[in-house]
Structures are given as structure tokens and as C-alpha cells.
Amino acid sequence: MRGFYSRLFIAFAVLLFILLTGLGVVLGQFFHIVDIKADAIVQRKYSLYLFVLIVVTYIISLFFAARIIKHFTKPIDSVAETAEKIASGDYLARTPLVQDAQQDRLALSINQIARNLHEMSIMRGMEKERLKTLIESMGSGLLMFGREGSVNLLNGVFENTFGYTKDELIGKPFKDIGLPTNIEKIIEDVFLTEEAQEKQVKHGQTFLSVYGAPVIGKHGNWLGIIVVLHDITELIRLEEVRKDFVANVSHELRTPITSIKGFTETLLDGAMAEQNVLKEFLEIIQKESNRLQLLVDDLLELSGIEREGFDLHISKVTVAEVIQDAINIVSGKLIRKDMSIEMNDFSQITFEVDRDRLIQVMVNLLSNAINYSKEHTTIRINITESDREVIIEVKDEGIGIKQDELPRLFERFYRVDRARSRESGGTGLGLAIVKHLIEAHGGHVAVESEIGVGTSFFIVLPKGSEK
Structure with missing residues (x-):
């Protein structure tokens, strides 16, 4: 892009050329009016002197005009060049000062704009890096879709869970990804209802809690949806362990309790009268009581070992x-x-x-x-x-x-x-x-x-x- 100085200098040169040419024509006509009888040699000399004088005047005028125009337009060119660099993303560009209060005001303003943009760029980069770190550090898979239903963002957990890469999915509609049908249905429901959806699904041997929700901007505008997939396989396993533990404890407690209750009722119904039967039943009751006590002791022992703060001597x-x-x-x-x-x-x-x-x-x-x-x-x-x-x-x-x-x-x-x-x-x-x-x-x-x-x-x- 040509500078302001070049354009102004060319314009001045053209205008000066026109003015001096016009002046030369007028002076040439004036000679004829004053002395019509002058011979041709004098006329040629006069024309030559006039031409030389106009050329010298033109050159001297251009020299001084260039100095003056450069003095006033160079800061403007410098500001324009800095503004172009800033517009292209170079926020470290600065306009030099010329120690002129009026001209330096524009330079100072441009430099302040550049500093502000540079600080904003640094903050934006930091926020972007923090967001990227947060997304990649999540223990859950993350998938974000734009308003049109194409993938805008995903993290490494999602890639590892489903075997995809960012390059394969970015820009693809959700129906073309190849997600499991139950997950695809959740995404479709969020798009249709614009309401949050949460369900548990099974993917191979992995259990996932899938949460989908619309992304709404500050002014209520629809931006897309976000889907979070959390691996709950371990929670499901622990829940099964808990259920098995409760069932086993109930079963183990029921057996001795049933025996004790049964033999006690038999004795109370009249079997106590027979000494042999009484002794046999009491021995069984004692055996089952000991077994019940042993079970309770082991449960308390195991609970104490697993409790936080368990100490060894x-x-x-x-x-x-x-x-x-x-x-x-x-x-x-x-x-x-x-x-x-x-x-x-x-x-x-x-x-x-x-x-x-x-x-x-x-x-x-x-x-x-x-x-x-x-x-x-x-x-x-x-x-x-x-x-x-x-x-x-x-x-x-x-x-x-x-x-x-x-x-x-x-x-x-x-x-x-x-x-x-x-x-x-x-x-x-x-x-x-x-x-x-x-x-x-x-x-x-x-x-x-x-x-x-x-x-x-x-x-x-x-x-x-x-x-």
C-alpha cells in the first residue's frame, strides 16, 4: 500500500506542474503583447530562459515541498503502518514518537490500543490454555455440538473411550459419528426438546452416565449442546458388591438364627421333658450361637480394618x-x-x-x-x-x-x-x-x-x- 506521503507528494507535484505550465504560457503570451516587433532570436532566448526558470522553480519547489510534506506526513504513514500490523495480529508493533504534541497524540493512542490488544491476547491465550487443560484433565468424556449438530469440541477421554480422533470427528454431524444408538438418542432428544437429559447406558463392558444439556448464550441465544460421558463401571461394580454383601450377611445370619429359633421352639413345645433331647438341642443352640458370635466378630473385625484411621502396632x-x-x-x-x-x-x-x-x-x-x-x-x-x-x-x-x-x-x-x-x-x-x-x-x-x-x-x- 502506497504511503500517505507518496500520494500527497505526487498530487502536489502534478498540481505544481499544472500551475507552472500555466504561468509559463501566460508569461509567453505577455512577451508577445509587450514587444510584437521582437525578432525570432530574442523570442527563442526569452522562451528558453522562461523554460529554464520554470523548471528550476519546479525542482526547488518540489524539494522544499517534499521536506515539508515529509515532516507532516511521515508520522501518519508510521501510524498507518503500525495500524496495519496490529490489524494483522502483530500486537507488539509500536509507532515511534516525533516529539510533537499534536502528532504524538495519534501515535500514543495507537500504541495504547496495541498494548491493550496485546494484554487481551495474552489473557485470551491463558484462558484458552486453562480451558483446554481443564477439558483434557476431566475424568469424563466431553463432546460439544454446534447449532447445526456438528462436532465442535471433544476431549481425550472421549477419544480413548470410543476410539475416535479429533481430526475424524470435528465438523461431522452427530448422526454420522457412529455413536451407540442409545447415546445418539440422548443427543437427539436434547436437540429436539432443548432440555437436559441424563441416562445410564452400557458400552461394551463399560457403564456410562450420559448427561446432555443445551448451551445457552448470555442473551438467551441457542449455541448448541454439550454431552458429558462419565464412566460409572466401578460404581456399578461396588453397588453389586454391596448387594452381594448384604445378601450374604443376611443369609449367613439367617441360618444360625433359624436353627436357634427352631430348636428353642421345639424345647418350649415340650421337648424339655426328655433329658437326652434337651441336652442335644442345647448343644446345637450353643454351637449355632458360637457360630453367630464368630460371624459378628469377624464382621466387626473386617469393618475395623477397612475403616479410615486403622492403626498397626x-x-x-x-x-x-x-x-x-x-x-x-x-x-x-x-x-x-x-x-x-x-x-x-x-x-x-x-x-x-x-x-x-x-x-x-x-x-x-x-x-x-x-x-x-x-x-x-x-x-x-x-x-x-x-x-x-x-x-x-x-x-x-x-x-x-x-x-x-x-x-x-x-x-x-x-x-x-x-x-x-x-x-x-x-x-x-x-x-x-x-x-x-x-x-x-x-x-x-x-x-x-x-x-x-x-x-x-x-x-x-x-x-x-x-x-
């Missing part, structure tokens, strides 16, 4: 001390089934644990090994250590567990053989308590089993407490 102990105390507790069961325990030499191994809690863990594991093993068999306890960990293996020669049941073995109330578990007096909470106590120590528990051969439980504990 850590001390340095030897593995041999803990194992021997646990064996002493279950020694009566070993004698009744004529079973034995074999151990490797681990007398020098020490670690930092809650002694009483680890004895409780070992009693649970040894009790299970005894209950699910045949008579005259052997339980083997193998202890190994590394620089940081101690591994305790409890291996029995029992009935074994199917491979597909191993992942659920540490769930509350899960029983491999319900009938046999009930006969052994177990509550179905022992292994759940074991898992929680070992994890509270910063360790983990694992299991290996083979049907008809036996089962091995592995406890891995850090030598130093991680609590």
Missing part, C-alpha cells in the same frame, strides 16, 4: 516367634485330624510387623489348611527372604481350588465349597481379613492351587514397616 519380631504362636493356637485342630506341620529353618529372620495381627493372619491360613485337608496329611511352611521382603508360604495337601475360582477367593463370604465351609464353622470372611491386614502392612497375598494336590498361600511382607 509395629514392632521388630522374629518370624519363628510369630509362626510358633500361631501353631500353638491351632494345635488342637492338628491333633484331632492327626496332621503335622513341617517348616524350614527361619529362626534368624526378623521383620517389623504388628505381631498380633500377623498371628491372626497365620491362624486363619493354618485353619483353612487344616479344614480343607484330609486326615494324616502334612502342612508345610516355607520362609524365604530377600534384601527387602520376607515371603511366607503355607502349603497344604487339601482338595485344591479350581483356577477360575482363585481370583474371587479373597472376596467376603466367597466359599469354594459352601457345605464343607459350613461344617468347618467358617464365616467366609477369614481370607478377606487376611488380605486387608497384609495390605495394611504394605505387602500382598497370592494363591496357587491344583485340584486334588493342594493349595499354597504366599504372604509377601516388607522387612521394614511401610506404615
Whole structure:
């Protein structure tokens, strides 16, 4: 774009040329009027002098005019150039000052506009980056549609959930995306009703809570809709666990309560008169009461372990001390089934644990090994250590567990053989308590089993407490 200075200078030059040409014509005619009798040589000299004089005057006038025009128009050209840069997005452009109050007013105004736009650009960039970070950091999938129903925005969670990319979806109508039918129906309902919609849908093995709502501008104008997809698979799983837990607790409590109530009613109906029957029934009632008490105690124990703020009383102990105390507790069961325990030499191994809690863990594991093993068999306890960990293996020669049941073995109330578990007096909470106590120590528990051969439980504990 040609500058204001160039345009004004050209205009002045043309105008001056016209004026001087006209002046020359007038002066040339004046010579003829004054001295008509002058010869041709004088006339030529006069014309030549006149032409030279006009040319010199024209050049001198252009020189001074250029200086004057440049002085007054250069700031305007500079401002115009700066304004063009600002318009093109260069907010760092500035107009130099010329130390003239009137001319600098425009330059100062343009520079202030540039500074304001630069600050606004920075703020807008920061807000845009914050919005992008917020959208990408969301734990939920986000999808935004414009008024015409095409995709304007989506985040990484949505891409990962459905396997799409931004380049594939931006600008596409929602019906061409290929979303599941139930999600597409929610989007369509929001467009039709202009009201928020929320439903739970299943996508493969994932459960999603889909929320769609219209986006309304400040002045009430319709901008489009936004859809948020939150993964609630874990919540659904936890709800199922809760339902199973309530059902299992109810079932486990109902059995002893029904027995106690039934035998008590029988006694009250007249069976107390027979001493043999009375003693037998009272023994059954006592057995069921003990079982009920054991169940309640285990539930309270498990609840206490899972409660926030559960503390361990850590001390340095030897593995041999803990194992021997646990064996002493279950020694009566070993004698009744004529079973034995074999151990490797681990007398020098020490670690930092809650002694009483680890004895409780070992009693649970040894009790299970005894209950699910045949008579005259052997339980083997193998202890190994590394620089940081101690591994305790409890291996029995029992009935074994199917491979597909191993992942659920540490769930509350899960029983491999319900009938046999009930006969052994177990509550179905022992292994759940074991898992929680070992994890509270910063360790983990694992299991290996083979049907008809036996089962091995592995406890891995850090030598130093991680609590």
C-alpha cells in the first residue's frame, strides 16, 4: 500500500506542474503583447530562459515541498503502518514518537490500543490454555455440538473411550459419528426438546452416565449442546458388591438364627421333658450361637480394618516367634485330624510387623489348611527372604481350588465349597481379613492351587514397616 506521503507528494507535484505550465504560457503570451516587433532570436532566448526558470522553480519547489510534506506526513504513514500490523495480529508493533504534541497524540493512542490488544491476547491465550487443560484433565468424556449438530469440541477421554480422533470427528454431524444408538438418542432428544437429559447406558463392558444439556448464550441465544460421558463401571461394580454383601450377611445370619429359633421352639413345645433331647438341642443352640458370635466378630473385625484411621502396632519380631504362636493356637485342630506341620529353618529372620495381627493372619491360613485337608496329611511352611521382603508360604495337601475360582477367593463370604465351609464353622470372611491386614502392612497375598494336590498361600511382607 502506497504511503500517505507518496500520494500527497505526487498530487502536489502534478498540481505544481499544472500551475507552472500555466504561468509559463501566460508569461509567453505577455512577451508577445509587450514587444510584437521582437525578432525570432530574442523570442527563442526569452522562451528558453522562461523554460529554464520554470523548471528550476519546479525542482526547488518540489524539494522544499517534499521536506515539508515529509515532516507532516511521515508520522501518519508510521501510524498507518503500525495500524496495519496490529490489524494483522502483530500486537507488539509500536509507532515511534516525533516529539510533537499534536502528532504524538495519534501515535500514543495507537500504541495504547496495541498494548491493550496485546494484554487481551495474552489473557485470551491463558484462558484458552486453562480451558483446554481443564477439558483434557476431566475424568469424563466431553463432546460439544454446534447449532447445526456438528462436532465442535471433544476431549481425550472421549477419544480413548470410543476410539475416535479429533481430526475424524470435528465438523461431522452427530448422526454420522457412529455413536451407540442409545447415546445418539440422548443427543437427539436434547436437540429436539432443548432440555437436559441424563441416562445410564452400557458400552461394551463399560457403564456410562450420559448427561446432555443445551448451551445457552448470555442473551438467551441457542449455541448448541454439550454431552458429558462419565464412566460409572466401578460404581456399578461396588453397588453389586454391596448387594452381594448384604445378601450374604443376611443369609449367613439367617441360618444360625433359624436353627436357634427352631430348636428353642421345639424345647418350649415340650421337648424339655426328655433329658437326652434337651441336652442335644442345647448343644446345637450353643454351637449355632458360637457360630453367630464368630460371624459378628469377624464382621466387626473386617469393618475395623477397612475403616479410615486403622492403626498397626509395629514392632521388630522374629518370624519363628510369630509362626510358633500361631501353631500353638491351632494345635488342637492338628491333633484331632492327626496332621503335622513341617517348616524350614527361619529362626534368624526378623521383620517389623504388628505381631498380633500377623498371628491372626497365620491362624486363619493354618485353619483353612487344616479344614480343607484330609486326615494324616502334612502342612508345610516355607520362609524365604530377600534384601527387602520376607515371603511366607503355607502349603497344604487339601482338595485344591479350581483356577477360575482363585481370583474371587479373597472376596467376603466367597466359599469354594459352601457345605464343607459350613461344617468347618467358617464365616467366609477369614481370607478377606487376611488380605486387608497384609495390605495394611504394605505387602500382598497370592494363591496357587491344583485340584486334588493342594493349595499354597504366599504372604509377601516388607522387612521394614511401610506404615
